[in-house]
Amino acid sequence: MPLESRPNIIVFFTDQQRWDTVGCYGNPMGLTPNLDGLAAQGVRFENAFSCQPICTPARACIQTGKFGTETGVFRNRIPLAKDEKTIAHYLKDAGYETGYIGKWHLAITRDRPVPAELRGGYEYWLAADALEFSSNPYAGVLYDSDNRAVRFEKYRVDALADFAVDYLRTRTREQPFLLYLSFLEPHHQNDRNRFVAPDGYAERLTELWVPGDLIPGTGDWEESLADYYGMCRRIDENFGRVLAELDHLGLRDETLVIFTTDHGCHFKTRNDEYKRSCHEASIRIPLVMQGPGFRGGKVRTQLVSLIDLAPTLLDVAGLPVPGYMHGHSVLPLANDEPVDWPDAVLIQVSETxxxxxxxxxxxxxxxxxxxxxxxxxxxxxxxxxxxxxxxxxxxxxxxxxxxxxxxxxxxxxxxxxxxxxxxxxxxxxxxxxxx
CATH class of the missing domain: 3.30.1120.10 (Arylsulfatase, C-terminal domain)
Structure with missing residues (x-):
C-alpha cells in the first residue's frame, strides 16, 4: 500500500467505561450523541470485550497484541519491558508519526516522568504514567517529550482534548499519524475514592437509567452513577471537539477514528472494587470505528477483543501482522469479507x-x-x-x-x-x- 494512501489513526481511549453508557449500545439517556453519530457512519462492534479487565494489563495487550501472561504484565505495577515491540514501533518504522497524550500506565513511574525507553516507541509525548496520581479532576501535570512538566488547571477531560486539538493544529509533517489519546475518566479518582463529574453535570441527571446487573443495596452505584454518567457525557462532548477539529482541518475522510476503553465497571457489586472480574459489567466494552475501511453505519456481532486491536491497526496501515500476535484484524469483518472468525474470546483476570x-x-x-x-x-x-x-x-x-x-x-x-x-x-x- 503506498504510504500516501495509509490513513491517519486516532485512538480515543477512555478508562473503565461500561458499554451500556453509550446510546448506540442501548443507553436511553442521550449521553453520547457524538459517538452515536460516529457509529451511524462507521462500524459498531456489538460484542466487544476486554481481554484483561485491569488497567495496565489491558493496555499492554493493546500495545503488543499479546496476552499479559506472555508480556509478563499480568497485573498492575508491572512495567512493559523495554524490548517489547508495540504498535507504535511498527507504524513508526512504516513512516507514521506516532503520538501519545494522557494516561500511559505501562512504565510504573506513577507521578514521575516516563523515561524515553519506557514510552513504547511513541515519538510525540505528552503524558503521565499514572494520571490519577499526577492530577486531580481539575488540575494536574503531564510531561512532554523532554520530560518537562506541562500543567493544566481545568477539568481533566477538557485539558486532554485541548492538547489533542493543539497537536492536530500544529503538526508540520506530511506523513500519516497515529495519535493515541488516553483519558482517565470515567475511572474513579483514587485519592477521593469516588467518581467526579464536571461541576453541575451529575445534578442535571435526575432520572437515571439503571443497568439490570446493579441491585439496590449492593456496591456503591447508587451514590456514584450520576457522576459516572456525567463523566461519560463530558467525554462525549470532547470527543465531538476532536471530530470537529478533524473536519476543520480537512482530515476527517483520511483518518480512522477508534473509540474504545480498557474495561468496564461493576461498582463493587461483584467484589470489593470496580473491575477485576469476568462479568459482563467488567469485560464488555464499546468499540466503534469510522474512517477508511470502516464506513456505512454497520453493526458487527462477532465476538471481538482488545487483543484484536494491534492486528487491526497494522492491517489498516498496510503492514503484515506478526504471527505471534494472538488477535485478528477486524478490517475484513467491516468490509463483509468472508473470514473464519473465532467463536469465543479469552479473558484473563488477576489481583483479586x-x-x-x-x-x-x-x-x-x-x-x-x-x-x-x-x-x-x-x-x-x-x-x-x-x-x-x-x-x-x-x-x-x-x-x-x-x-x-x-x-x-x-x-x-x-x-x-x-x-x-x-x-x-x-x-x-x-x-x-x-x-
Whole structure:
C-alpha cells in the first residue's frame, strides 16, 4: 500500500467505561450523541470485550497484541519491558508519526516522568504514567517529550482534548499519524475514592437509567452513577471537539477514528472494587470505528477483543501482522469479507484472583485457581470451575449454573474450549478439576 494512501489513526481511549453508557449500545439517556453519530457512519462492534479487565494489563495487550501472561504484565505495577515491540514501533518504522497524550500506565513511574525507553516507541509525548496520581479532576501535570512538566488547571477531560486539538493544529509533517489519546475518566479518582463529574453535570441527571446487573443495596452505584454518567457525557462532548477539529482541518475522510476503553465497571457489586472480574459489567466494552475501511453505519456481532486491536491497526496501515500476535484484524469483518472468525474470546483476570473465562455468544464459563495468589501468580496448572452463565436467559448474570447437574455437559464442552484458548495464548492447557 503506498504510504500516501495509509490513513491517519486516532485512538480515543477512555478508562473503565461500561458499554451500556453509550446510546448506540442501548443507553436511553442521550449521553453520547457524538459517538452515536460516529457509529451511524462507521462500524459498531456489538460484542466487544476486554481481554484483561485491569488497567495496565489491558493496555499492554493493546500495545503488543499479546496476552499479559506472555508480556509478563499480568497485573498492575508491572512495567512493559523495554524490548517489547508495540504498535507504535511498527507504524513508526512504516513512516507514521506516532503520538501519545494522557494516561500511559505501562512504565510504573506513577507521578514521575516516563523515561524515553519506557514510552513504547511513541515519538510525540505528552503524558503521565499514572494520571490519577499526577492530577486531580481539575488540575494536574503531564510531561512532554523532554520530560518537562506541562500543567493544566481545568477539568481533566477538557485539558486532554485541548492538547489533542493543539497537536492536530500544529503538526508540520506530511506523513500519516497515529495519535493515541488516553483519558482517565470515567475511572474513579483514587485519592477521593469516588467518581467526579464536571461541576453541575451529575445534578442535571435526575432520572437515571439503571443497568439490570446493579441491585439496590449492593456496591456503591447508587451514590456514584450520576457522576459516572456525567463523566461519560463530558467525554462525549470532547470527543465531538476532536471530530470537529478533524473536519476543520480537512482530515476527517483520511483518518480512522477508534473509540474504545480498557474495561468496564461493576461498582463493587461483584467484589470489593470496580473491575477485576469476568462479568459482563467488567469485560464488555464499546468499540466503534469510522474512517477508511470502516464506513456505512454497520453493526458487527462477532465476538471481538482488545487483543484484536494491534492486528487491526497494522492491517489498516498496510503492514503484515506478526504471527505471534494472538488477535485478528477486524478490517475484513467491516468490509463483509468472508473470514473464519473465532467463536469465543479469552479473558484473563488477576489481583483479586487467578482466574480465566471464555465468553461465547451464549455462555460465560469461568474457572479460578484457589491455591494461587492473584497478585503474585500469573497463572496455574490447575483450576476449578467457578461460574457458568446462560447469557441468553440471564444477560445480567444473576443465576450461576455451575453446580446445576443439567448443565454439566455444557461445562465440559466449555472447559475444553477454555483449555484450547489458553493453550493458544501460550499458557498451556491446564487441568480443570471438578469442585
Amino acid at each position: 484472583e487467578v482466574g480465566r473465562a471464555i465468553r461465547t455468544r451464549r455462555w460465560k464459563y469461568g474457572v479460578v485457581a484457589p491455591d494461587k495468589d492473584g497478585w503474585n501468580d500469573s497463572g496455574s496448572e490447575v483450576y476449578v470451575p467457578k461460574y457458568l452463565y446462560d447469557l441468553e436467559a440471564d444477560p445480567v448474570e444473576k443465576v450461576n449454573l455451575i453446580d446445576n447437574p443439567a448443565y454439566q455437559g455444557v461445562c465440559g464442552r466449555l472447559a475444553a474450549k477454555l483449555q484450547q484458548k489458553m493453550a493458544e495464548a501460550g499458557e498451556g492447557a491446564p487441568e480443570i478439576v471438578k469442585r
